[in-house]
Amino acid sequence: DTGVSQNPRHKITKRGQNVTFRCDPISEHNRLYWYRQTLGQGPEFLTYFQNEAQLEKSRLLSDRFSAERPKGSFSTLEIQRTEQGDSAMYLCASSLDRLGNSPLHFGNGTRLTVT
Amino acid sequence: KNQVEQSPQSLIILEGKNCTLQCNYTVSPFSNLRWYKQDTGRGPVSLTIMTFSENTKSNGRYTATLDADTKQSSLHITASQLSDSASYICVVRDGYTGGFKTIFGAGTRLFVKA
Numbered sequence: 001d002t003g004v005s006q007n008p009r010h011k012i013t014k015r016g017q018n019v020t021f022r023c024d025p026i027s028e029h030n031r032l033y034w035y036r037q038t039l040g041q042g043p044e045f046l047t048y049f050q051n052e053a054q055l056e057k058s059r060l061l062s063d064r065f066s067a068e069r070p071k072g073s074f075s076t077l078e079i080q081r082t083e084q085g086d087s088a089m090y091l092c093a094s095s096l097d098r099l100g101n102s103p104l105h106f107g108n109g110t111r112l113t114v115t
Numbered sequence: 116k117n118q119v120e121q122s123p124q125s126l127i128i129l130e131g132k133n134c135t136l137q138c139n140y141t142v143s144p145f146s147n148l149r150w151y152k153q154d155t156g157r158g159p160v161s162l163t164i165m166t167f168s169e170n171t172k173s174n175g176r177y178t179a180t181l182d183a184d185t186k187q188s189s190l191h192i193t194a195s196q197l198s199d200s201a202s203y204i205c206v207v208r209d210g211y212t213g214g215f216k217t218i219f220g221a222g223t224r225l226f227v228k229a
Contacts, residue, residue, distance in 0.1 A: 004158070042119075042204050042219030043159070056216075091158055101147055101166065104206075104217070106158025 002026060004107035006092050012113045013082055020078045021110045025094030032075050033104065034067055035091040036060065043091055049075060082114045117142040119207050119220035127226045132195055136223045138188040138205030146210040150179055150190045153202040153222065162190070162203075192225075200227045 005024040013019050025032050030051050035043035046065070048056045051072040061067075064082075069075040079086055089111050093104040119140045128134050140148070147166045151159035163172050165181040165188060172179050176199075178191045192199055202222040209216050 040124075040221065040224075042206075042221045044219070045217070093158070101164060103149060103161035103164065104159075106160070108157050111156075 023092030
């Protein structure tokens with residue numbers, strides 16, 4: 001399967017704990033995005049990488065959130081000191097965007113539940 | 116403020132019937148508009164893309180329209196099937212930032228009943 005892969009699929013954690021999610025994009029894609037989605041809403045942009053450079057971060061991304069893409073391939077999203085409001089689906093997407101019209105290819109997300 | 120509004124919020128139809136979903140946007144300048152289908156527990160998958168010069172595009176039983184003057188788009192589903200039950204999300208890409216900034220609508224939740 002050459003699609004976007006996210007791990008784990010589900011994560012249950014207690015408030016205050018740290019969690020880390022991983023995203024493996026489609027191999028030739030240079031752009032990688034993280035989104036958060038809550039029930040009944042569309043995905044909300046969190047951050048974006050072009051190769052290994054993090055070029056944009058949303059105001060939604062508080063200082064408890066950090067994302068990396070160390071070698072321009074896979075990416076990790078870490079949430080420190082989780083809060084119940086962090087419970088959501090975290091989606092990763094990648095694209096090869098030379099012309100601006102390429103679609104986002106999404107993974108199936110990591111569902112985080114903070115108890 | 117750039118926004119994408121979708122209607123209805125949810126829709127129930129019988130298998131075999133047609134339906135139309137609406138998307139209004141205020142994104143300017145406009146680059147393109149995509150419709151995505153999101154099955155429960157899965158990531159969204161692109162169905163169609165519309166650029167400024169296009170006003171209709173089909174992908175099987177899905178037909179998207181775009182009126183760039185009124186900033187409206189619709190997604191028409193013909194002869195619905197049970198597998199069409201999903202959320203349909205309208206996504207508009209702005210024309211400022213090299214095209215990476217996309218604005219998502221909240222989606223229309225479609226339920227197709229037998």
